[in-house]
Amino acid sequence: MAHFKPAWWLNNKHLQTLFPVLLPQKLNLNLVREFLELPDGDFLVLDWTSNKQENLPLIVVLHGLEGSSDSYYIKRIMSAAQKNNFRAVCMHFRGCPNFNKKIKILKTYHAGQTADVQFFLNFLITKLKISQPIFAVGFSLGANVLLKLLGEYKEEIFIKAAVAVSVPFDLSLSADRMNTGFSKIYQWWLLRSLKKKLKLINIFKDLEISELELKKIKSFWQFDDKVTAKLNGFINVHDYYKKSSSKQYLKFIKTSTLIIHSIDDPFLYPQGIPNVNDVSASVELEITSAGGHVGFVTGNIPFFPKFWLEQRIVQYFTQSK
Known part of the structure; x- marks a missing residue:
């Protein structure tokens, strides 16, 4: 320690x-x-x-x-x-x-x-x-x-x-933890910032999702599957987490x-x-x-x-x- x-x-x-x-x-x-x-x-x-x-x-x-x-x-x-x-x-x-x-x-x-x-x-x-x-x-x-x-x-x-x-x-364990208890507050705050940025740069064509669908995203699992993985060449969220965990x-x-x-x-x-x-x-x-x-x-x-x-x-x- x-x-x-x-x-x-x-x-x-x-x-x-x-x-x-x-x-x-x-x-x-x-x-x-x-x-x-x-x-x-x-x-x-x-x-x-x-x-x-x-x-x-x-x-x-x-x-x-x-x-x-x-x-x-x-x-x-x-x-x-x-x-x-x-x-x-x-x-x-x-x-x-x-x-x-x-x-x-x-x-x-x-x-x-x-x-x-x-x-x-x-x-x-x-x-x-x-x-x-x-x-x-x-x-x-x-x-x-x-x-x-x-x-x-x-x-x-x-x-x-x-x-x-x-x-x-371990990004999958981190995403799980952030979607639990009080940690959901941190998750909400960070997702709010990420969503705001995406709206400003109008990247919805690349994502093939609507602004309404983006608004409905409530967890990092969802965001990283529908946004991060798609924009950065990963197959899906599991592929992203597996390859990117340090x-x-x-x-x-x-x-x-x-x-x-x-x-x-x-x-x-x-x-x-x-x-x-x-x-x-x-x-x-x-x-x-x-x-x-x-x-x-x-x-x-x-x-x-x-x-x-x-x-x-x-x-x-x-x-x-």
């Missing part, structure tokens, strides 16, 4: 998950935005910290489903990076952040979409000529993408060390990697969490008994939180320099 002690006043998984969202820290980050064109004509949005020293190590940050550089957890890790002598860049998945005019959205991002991240990493080395160590951290969906990338690519991927947080290792790739990871995950994560059933027999010797598991989903809030005084997660990530990267 990792050395994380949850705040006594945030003593269940949903409080840990929701507190950072509902009462976020006020962090003023002066980010510099850049657009990177992909081979198919779509774009990635890159938000860089404004560190002037280009000779600092770089942390590549991958957000979760419908996240962005404006998400509380992205702001905190990028702020922590700056304070600890790192540069950081948030690579938004295609179609994110929402409704940017530059974005074409030729296809959607998804939990197994590693090609765009690989293209971005190659861009850092071949175009920007970055010579300092490159680290990567992924959260939730972004963590699944990162782990899959690390396990599936045999060639060098230019990452010295990686951290994956609150990972939906758990099967963990044994093949050669990069030094830390996985931080809580047993009480409301986005995944505990049986989906890997054990030491599921991972390579390069992977370190820090499985906590509490912490929720991208929560990990500690502190003894109510409403004066301490955010353990970002400090642990930066500590790991500092030790890996």
